[in-house]
Amino acid sequence: MATDTKRLGAEADYIKHDADNMVLLGNPHIDNLLTMVIALGAEMWQGQQRMKIMEALLTKHGKVTTEMIEQYVPTEAEAAKWAAERKAMVDRIYSVMTRNTTAARTFGSIEPNIERK
Amino acid sequence: MPLDRRSLLSATAGTAVAAATQSAWAAKDSNFKLDADRGRDGIFRRIPSLDVGSNQDFLTEVRTMVQSGPGSLQEAAKARAKELLAKNGHAPDAELPMADVIKLMENDPTLMASARAWLSVQQLTWKGVKDLFDADKDRWLSELKSAEKAGPGSLELNPTMHIPDYARHEIHIQPGGYVGDPLAGYVYHYGTNNFFLGHNSQDQQQVGVASAAPVPADGKIRRILEIGCSCGQTSVALKRRFPEAEVWGVDVGGPMVHYAHMRAADLGVAVNFRQALAEQTGFPDGHFDMVVSFIILHEVPNSENAKIMKEVSRLLRPGGTYYPVDFYTAGAAPKDAYGKFRRWWDHRWNGEPWALQHMEYNLASDLTVAGMTVNKAGPGNQLGGPVSIRGGGRPNLMAIKA
Numbered sequence: 229m230a231t232d233t234k235r236l237g238a239e240a241d242y243i244k245h246d247a248d249n250m251v252l253l254g255n256p257h258i259d260n261l262l263t264m265v266i267a268l269g270a271e272m273w274q275g276q277q278r279m280k281i282m283e284a285l286l287t288k289h290g291k292v293t294t295e296m297i298e299q300y301v302p303t304e305a306e307a308a309k310w311a312a313e314r315k316a317m318v319d320r321i322y323s324v325m326t327r328n329t330t331a332a333r334t335f336g337s338i339e340p341n342i343e344r345k
Numbered sequence: 346m347p348l349d350r351r352s353l354l355s356a357t358a359g360t361a362v363a364a365a366t367q368s369a370w371a372a373k374d375s376n377f378k379l380d381a382d383r384g385r386d387g388i389f390r391r392i393p394s395l396d397v398g399s400n401q402d403f404l405t406e407v408r409t410m411v412q413s414g415p416g417s418l419q420e421a422a423k424a425r426a427k428e429l430l431a432k433n434g435h436a437p438d439a440e441l442p443m444a445d446v447i448k449l450m451e452n453d454p455t456l457m458a459s460a461r462a463w464l465s466v467q468q469l470t471w472k473g474v475k476d477l478f479d480a481d482k483d484r485w486l487s488e489l490k491s492a493e494k495a496g497p498g499s500l501e502l503n504p505t506m507h508i509p510d511y512a513r514h515e516i517h518i519q520p521g522g523y524v525g526d527p528l529a530g531y532v533y534h535y536g537t538n539n540f541f542l543g544h545n546s547q548d549q550q551q552v553g554v555a556s557a558a559p560v561p562a563d564g565k566i567r568r569i570l571e572i573g574c575s576c577g578q579t580s581v582a583l584k585r586r587f588p589e590a591e592v593w594g595v596d597v598g599g600p601m602v603h604y605a606h607m608r609a610a611d612l613g614v615a616v617n618f619r620q621a622l623a624e625q626t627g628f629p630d631g632h633f634d635m636v637v638s639f640i641i642l643h644e645v646p647n648s649e650n651a652k653i654m655k656e657v658s659r660l661l662r663p664g665g666t667y668y669p670v671d672f673y674t675a676g677a678a679p680k681d682a683y684g685k686f687r688r689w690w691d692h693r694w695n696g697e698p699w700a701l702q703h704m705e706y707n708l709a710s711d712l713t714v715a716g717m718t719v720n721k722a723g724p725g726n727q728l729g730g731p732v733s734i735r736g737g738g739r740p741n742l743m744a745i746k747a
Contacts, residue, residue, distance in 0.1 A: 238602070240599065241513065243514050253461055262462060273399055277399035
């Protein structure tokens with residue numbers, strides 16, 4: 229139980245959710261894999277965004293510092309372009325999740341439809 | 346029509362401004378550091394890390410792919426739900442008991458993958474934002490503390506108040522919930538912009554609520570209260586709409602009003618914030634002309650909502666208005682199997698402990714019992730992006746104190 233001497237700000241005791249125990253895909257490691265793949269995509273974009281800003285700064289100013297990158301405010305055109313690139317990246321990586329799996333078959337379970345019947 | 350963010354503030358339209366934006370009160374506090382300030386986008390103080398901001402932008406895009414529109418994972422899940430219903434001899438719009446819905450759907454890989462993808466984004470969103478602010482905890486705590494006595498507006502924290510268990514949960518699986526993390530306001534503000542698919546940086550959702558809130562018939566508006574104000578976005582929007590009114594926001598979360606006050610003062614908007622329960626605000630009878638609430642009701646047990654409605658009625662003067670905007674104030678709870686499935690996993694795994702019982706909550710009845718006249722066809726509200734729990738312009742319930 230937090231006491232006044234232990235409070236950092238305006239917080240109080242709370243009831244923890246068991247979300248860390250969530251297993252929705254039958255195996256916690258498969259749940260983990262999905263989370264990891266989403267996290268990895270975000271990490272990749274993070275690096276790409278930084279590079280895009282660097283390129284913009286070098287093009288505009290011929291120089292770049294960490295502070296300039298951190299403080300950069302994209303133009304409306306840049307923001308729209310990068311948002312479209314981000315969306316396209318998400319589509320490329322994750323849209324496979326939306327494929328219809330009703331007709332999915334495991335490997336080798338049926339012969340291929342060679343004669344297009 | 347999308348909100349033009351530049352219409353909200355007059356400065357910086359279209360120009361790349363790298364200069365740090367100094368808060369009015371911060372200028373007087375020599376301990377306040379501005380080196381990580383990345384300036385503002387309209388009224389939105391940009392998250393103090395490019396990398397975390399970019400990471401959050403990506404997660405927002407994944408969330409959009411998961412839940413919104415044609416080609417989304419949710420559309421695939423809906424189609425799969427129909428297949429399952431048909432396979433089990435049910436019509437697509439069959440109304441099944443929740444237990445049957447869960448049994449039918451909980452082991453289907455497509456349906457569970459759609460839920461898991463959304464929840465993974467949720468967890469990653471919170472983690473990214475919380476890790477950022479926790480890494481410089483002293484700085485943000487100092488910012489909050491420095492702002493406590495600053496105006497405009499006031500702050501009343503009540504560290505010894507009794508906080509009932511129902512309010513202590515990690516709502517939306519936000520680590521620490523609204524009461525347990527001293528930096529919950531920061532985490533909530535930046536995390537929920539992701540939840541609203543990146544369409545809330547200018548408080549579009551809350552501006553929509555404030556814009557639609559009905560005024561009393563006699564036009565007299567001296568005082569307005571927002572109950573369950575969280576980080577104060579609706580309260581700020583209400584003050585902007587009614588600059589002559591005295592506006593208050595109450596929330597049980599001390600960290601939330603702590604941040605709400607700091608933010609409102611930083612924006613130069615005079616809102617008063619009090620840490621209090623919505624069912625026990627501490628204001629006198631008939632003190633307010635308008636009461637507004639945005640997405641608090643489904644976070645509260647039905648039994649407590651009954652008390653909140655009595656408190657709202659007590660607080661309003663005759664003719665005063667109450668405008669609640671929530672899941673079912675502009676439409677009914679889902680009856681179809683897929684809608685119920687979504688409600689179920691949101692309840693079980695997204696930290697919505699009261700969401701299922703809220704589906705059965707009779708708000709109109711409790712308002713009537715509390716002495717208010719209910720109008721189920723009150724003003725609808727329009728603004729906001731693709732995630733709108735505000736009815737998309739459909740008539741929204743309102744009540745008037747008799």
